[in-house]
Amino acid sequence: MPNLPVVAIIGRPNVGKSTLFNRLVGKKLALVDDRPGVTRDRREGDASLIGLDFRVIDTAGYEDQDAASLPGRMRQQTEAAVAQADVALFLIDARAGIVPLDAEIARWLRGSTTPIVLVANKAEGRAGESGIIEALGLGLGDPVQLSAEHGEGMGELFEALLPHLEPDGQAPAEEAPEDEEFYEQGPLKLAIIGRPNAGKSTLINRMLGEERLITGPEAGITRDSIAIDWMWEGRPVRLIDTAGMRKRALVQDKLEKLSVADALHAIDFAEVVVLLLDATRGLEAQDLRIADAALQEGRALIVAINKWDVAENGSSLFNGIRSALEEGLSQVKGLPVLTVSAATGKGIDTLIKVAFDTREAWSRRVGTGELNRWFEKAVDANPPPAPGGKRIKLRYLTQAKTRPPGFVLFGTRVDQLPMSYQRYLINGIRRDLGFGAVPVRLTLRAPKNPFDR
Template sequence: MSITVALIGRPNVGKSTLFNRLVQRRAAIIKDIPGVTRDRREGDARLGNLNFRIIDTAGLDDSNSESFASRIMDQTKTAIHTADIILMLVDGRLGVTPFDQHIAKMMHESGKKTILVLTKCEGTSGDLSIPDAWGLGFGCPIPISAEHAEGLSDLHDVLSSCFRENFDCDVDSSKLDKKKKSLPSLKISIVGRPNVGKSTLLNRILGEERSITGPESGLTRDSVSVEWDYMGRIIQLVDTAGLRRRAKVVDGIEKLSAADARRSLGKSEVVIIMFDGSVEPSKQDFSIASLAISEGRAPLIVLNKWDCVKNSKNQLLGYNNLISRTLSQAKGISIIPLSALSGNGIELLMPAVLDAHRCWNQRIKTAELNQWLAMTLEHHPPPLSAGRRIKMRYITQVKSRPPTFTIFCNLPTELPESYLRYLVNSLRDEFNLLGVPIRINLKKGKNPYVK
């Protein structure tokens, strides 16, 4: 049995800092201003011998606009409903505020086991808040400092006791970790410019309101990772923040969000690049696509908001021509027109994702590669270099993900780029490596007669 713990509290009380401490990496964006976290974020936490699922939530605040606050509240209510245990965080420096009392009332009404944690208590800075914290009705508060790892042993003892008393399970869930690692998984990131519908697509795939959506641009800040079961296969979907041109990014939080999105892209296997299909593509759309290809990921283009397109046939033809010219390094990339809001065309997405992943993982026999190389050289040999013939003797695939090949030749530095592109395109057509980046490395073989 896996136990889920949710972090609940006002903005800027240290929920994301504690989340990062428990998952043992910088997963959530941290900045010393209120309201940085918006979507709930999940991760695998470890505290001593305790292994559990942790949920980071947005800060509950009554100062947001009514519609935006209600969307945040819905996400937090979902986290409270999902969790087995609540860690209610209170800023130990500021003490208990009236809104902390309001949140405590919500926790009592939820009926969930709640542990009160005083954060930012370096040394004795939170001692004055302990008497007021007792009045919230959750027993003895636990003063900690997540940033400096102080008080975590006390939190471990309380959580361990709570696990044993309220849940009939072994607190050391290493068996669960081993089982989880044995499951086949596929990591997919959804990237694109702001407000192209990335979060809406994630919600449509999952069939639930997992990420906050709305007409406002730039709602998503943290990269939201969600595990999803697709036909018995574990899929890890990652919704990322919108990427704008670097010159236009001046806000510190947006810089952190963009860096987090690029980091998620680099760790993915398949990258869904979302375009707004109702308008003409911009240079930034292709810059994001080129980034995914240069990182060696398996790319896939989704034309969202397709229900708003009037002449869809001509629009799709124009997109196909433009993408094939601009993204020639991933010739044959799949293009899926759909509407994430209505769900039209969504059934085409996952088969295309799995096809791209299969091509990205493909391995080709060395004998077949050398047969192809011999026929290619016979049909179109490389040009001479200063009167010398470039001899290509042998080819082998050194790795997949993406498909990477090494060709042994006598003059590797003299082969023109145009001929190398010809080899890539011929290799792609011969072995059906459509839509994935292909890398060819040239290497000079050793002369066996030289001592």
Template structure:
């Protein structure tokens, strides 16, 4: 697979080109510079080539240790890994000193570079000629926003592959035996989501730091975890922190939160990260409620456990608090760990795979009806207006999450308290922890419905 990195200074249209080549809007795009911070990878088909496309943060001159400097390091790693780099400049605004400095760095890099002059629609095409000054060959004039020049861009890439004798299949990997388990890491800003993923990967793949709200895009990272018996391919989604809705005012933050919500919708297991120093705030509860409404399996991670002194006492209290805070998951699995030091991090994936198995659970109809008989005998449904409600039949209609139907008389009159009792009993009887359980009550078919009354 050919590795292709898109690089350039901020706001030249790298993410727009990424979305254009991907065929859909994945990377966040906004007029303000510096939107992209973490590298985003995506496997695509570009012409006849299988390509791993890498969208990167804008390369900027920055002081060591700053956020921009850490962003730059991630981009430089992407360039080093790439077989070919697309170096983008803005033909509409013209070259800047920053463009020239980056071109000087790229000339010294062993990675072949295709010079791309973006925003050439209208009069912008004239600005493409200025890019010859960079000494990186003929610029390819494109408009990423309007899709112009894509054929020329593909041809330039092919020429670079042939010229440098690049073998796009040199690192070809075998197809995994199993589909990747999709896991989204969600939570409030600065809970340690990116730090945790970096520790799992054992590399500084994602941008981290003390500043809250560093992550903006929802970034997918491929990983393989071995449980001692088999390899689990895992797609880890690092997401932007979610603040209270009233505090989310900027357009870019709204886009980031929307990206996070989409990650939850498409994941299979959502890991809700909670800061051990400020646990179970209102926003944690709202995020958990969204996970439940979307029907995802859940695992709660209490991070920054290295900052807690009396861990035994704190763990006991937090387990009780979690039962009260997250009743929709009933006995949700909780992992206490430190993403920074790696303490107890080995307990995370077993909890995730256990929650995934419960989410996929299937209960036989015979077992369901034995359960229904026992649960009704132990605690019959309350009579309504002096009339008993008979529970007749139960079956599972789907999994992911486990969903059940119970046929009964006057289903609409069954009190909400009794419905919760049925849900909790199913969860306890069939050991379904950390997954939403849905129970629908349906009225039994009336054999006389629709038939006219006989006249005497």
């Protein structure tokens, strides 16, 4: 990946940071709402502005509160983003004017070694003129006037960023080693999902070896799905943290609905999904619903039991969870069930290794010859039924796709093939052809009858 310069967007709550972030990356990646404090963790994305390429970081609204509080922990993430950045965009709301918190942020930024570009957002029309004049008193130079929502002022922002970002000095992308198959596939896209407070953000922080994501005893801290690039034993991984998903009946707040929708979108983006359970709470019906959502999207699924270091009656708990999964997710037998501890880091290496192995099975393709030799033996061992005395003739099987693996079965009267026999074939494909517990799709196809007309 190219080594892009980094631009951080900072400011008090509700000045339009996430709107500007979405404008720069060209997608609605960050959640946006009228209420303040929507963004909590810092989100990164690749941005392009009139040919100027850079990495942009969206941060939480800066609030001057105790470091142990949730706003205080959010502020620490913002401070880390500024320290990491090549240049920071300090956003103010031109319509609201300068408030005391803006002045407090400006005092902090003047002591920073990171170059600062002052940006007056919501500057369209005449309503923001007084705020722009007030911004001159912050001691950070003339503000760049723009409207992130309407895309006005992007040319002026380009001119302000250009002296700090060298487009010609970007490092070239590293070439993938020819003998390393995992580089050819790209980074492992690994999403961590589960109910609130299962320890998803804590687990990712332990993997990274830093407090990259905000954690705490409060439920529902994570709102956006945050993707973070990481290297595990020289192999690239893209970790995706998601918001906790409660029962649908309990989700009434608009912002929580947006967070859950973002988490479901992250599942669709992922290759392998880890369902994280809380060992102190066991397996609940909501966990099965979340797992089923991942399987319905065709993602490879791993179940990890977190907080194993404080679990009681570990053996019976593990066996009970495995048994409940076999019964509740009967469409996929033999799901990997692992134990981890986000607090101590135990089991994380095993989890990542199993994730890579699972992706390999999820991406596997079987040759037509090998597939049909297996298919003939399977049909000979258990011939299809003959409903109404009419025999169902199965001709051949072919693999149409991978990721997830999909197969097409050709034959006559296949529309009458019972689901039990289809499951027999799917389970045999998984068991005998190296697909393990990944979702397998089977499509039935009958040849066209030339006498239909």
